[in-house]
Amino acid sequence: MDHTKINLIVRLQHIDNMIESIMSLQKGLPEEISALDEDLAFTSRQIEARKKIADERLKLRERLNGVITDCREKIRSFKEKQTLARNNKEYDALSKQIEYEEKEIAQAEIQLQDIAHAEHHSQELQKKGRDLISENRYDEISEEMMPDDVLQQQMTDLSEQVRQKKEELDGIVIETAGEITLLREILLEQRAVVAKEAKRLLDKYDHLKSGSMQNAVVKLHRQACSGCNTRVPTNRHTMIVQGGFYVCESCGRIVVHERLFEEAATSAQQ
Ligand SMILES: [Zn+2]
Numbered sequence: 001m002d003h004t005k006i007n008l009i010v011r012l013q014h015i016d017n018m019i020e021s022i023m024s025l026q027k028g029l030p031e032e033i034s035a036l037d038e039d040l041a042f043t044s045r046q047i048e049a050r051k052k053i054a055d056e057r058l059k060l061r062e063r064l065n066g067v068i069t070d071c072r073e074k075i076r077s078f079k080e081k082q083t084l085a086r087n088n089k090e091y092d093a094l095s096k097q098i099e100y101e102e103k104e105i106a107q108a109e110i111q112l113q114d115i116a117h118a119e120h121h122s123q124e125l126q127k128k129g130r131d132l133i134s135e136n137r138y139d140e141i142s143e144e145m146m147p148d149d150v151l152q153q154q155m156t157d158l159s160e161q162v163r164q165k166k167e168e169l170d171g172i173v174i175e176t177a178g179e180i181t182l183l184r185e186i187l188l189e190q191r192a193v194v195a196k197e198a199k200r201l202l203d204k205y206d207h208l209k210s211g212s213m214q215n216a217v218v219k220l221h222r223q224a225c226s227g228c229n230t231r232v233p234t235n236r237h238t239m240i241v242q243g244g245f246y247v248c249e250s251c252g253r254i255v256v257h258e259r260l261f262e263e264a265a266t267s268a269q270q
Contacts, residue, residue, distance in 0.1 A: 004197070005197060005198035005201055006198075006201070006243065006244065006245045006254075006256060006260065007243075007260060007263065007264070008190075008193060008194045008197055008198055008201075009194055009198060009201045009202065009205055009217055009254065010217055010256055010260045010261060010263075010264045011190055011264040011267065011268070012187070012190050012191065012194055012202075012205065012217075013205070013215060013216060013217035013261075013264075014261060014264035014265060014268060015183060015186055015187045015190055015268065016187065016209075016215075017215065018183055018268075019180060019183045019184065019187065020214060022176050022179055022180055022183070023180075025172050025176060026169060026172055026173075029165055029168060029169040029172070030169065032165055033162060033165050033166060033169065036158060036161055036162045036165065037162060039158055040155070040158040040159060040162060043151060043154050043155045043158060044155060046143060046146070046151060047151055047152065047155060050148065050151075057115050057118070057119065060111070060115060061112060061115055064108040064111055064112050065108075065112075067104065067105075067108045068105050068108050068109070071101040071102075071104045071105045071108075072101075072105070074097070074101050075098050075101050075102065078094045078097050078098045078101070079094075079098065081094055082094045082095070082098075122144070125142075125144045125145050126144075126145060126146070126147040126148065127147075128145055129141050129142075129144075129145030129146055129147050129150075130147050130150075132145065133147075133150065186268075201254075204216070204254070205217065205254070208252060208253060208254075213227075213251075213253070215227060215253070216253060216254060217245075217253065217254045217255075217256060218248075218253050218254070218255055218256075219255070219256065219257070219258040219261055220232060220237075220240050220246075220255050220256065220257055220258065221258070223237065225246075225248040225250065225251060225253055225255045226255075227248060227251050227253040227255075228248060228250050228251035228253070230248060230249065230250035230251065232246055232248070232255060240255065240256060240257050241257055243256075243257065243259075243260065244256075
């Protein structure tokens with residue numbers, strides 16, 4: 001059996017592993033940042049929605065207060081005209097107009113009361129939320145119960161966390177960029193060699209890696225495939241020890257002796 005082919009593919013996996021280990025310095029920061037960004041967007045939407053409701057209530061209240069002022073002004077002028085009324089008919093007509101304006105005022109006042117009730121209800125909910133927070137009963141707090149200032153603080157805290165994590169990630173990316181670029185070049189060169197010498201193994205390697213599998217070639221560890229921990233049949237050990245490979249029955253990974261990885265590491269340093 002020609003073992004050079006397997007050595008070539010192990011070398012490819014070795015380079016892949018080196019890139020992966022440098023990438024792991026990012027410690028899941030990209031995922032963490034995107035999760036924080038989502039939380040931030042959610043909090044921001046909540047704050048926006050509350051601001052929109054508050055603005056609408058303010059506008060409506062201003063409009064209603066305007067209506068009431070106008071009506072009162074009209075009533076005042078109608079009453080003045082009543083003192084100058086020449087007959088009962090004129091007087092009664094003005095009384096009807098005053099009555100109409102009074103109804104308008106009453107309606108506007110009901111609407112103003114509704115706004116006040118809604119605001120009071122919101123405040124009560126937030127007060128309840130504050131109590132729940134002080135008792136650490138966070139899972140019982142609904143969106144509406146979150147106090148305005150807590151929401152605002154949450155927004156500030158999240159923004160700061162995102163900023164810090166991004167800064168940390170940028171630092172790591174800059175620090176490792178040179179090494180990653182170099183390793184990716186080496187990887188491409190190695191792929192070209194494997195493609196020429198062991199095309200079928202490379203296809204298998206790519207096929208295995210196309211899924212969620214990070215490592216297509218793994219070491220035999222404690223007589224098992226170190227990718228999935230399934231035992232490798234005893235009668236295959238000799239071949240692995242001799243530098244051959246075994247395709248794991250369970251996960252399909254290529255299992256080799258750890259010596260091959262040591263050799264790949266040595267040859268990579270040359
Ligand atoms: Zn396996």
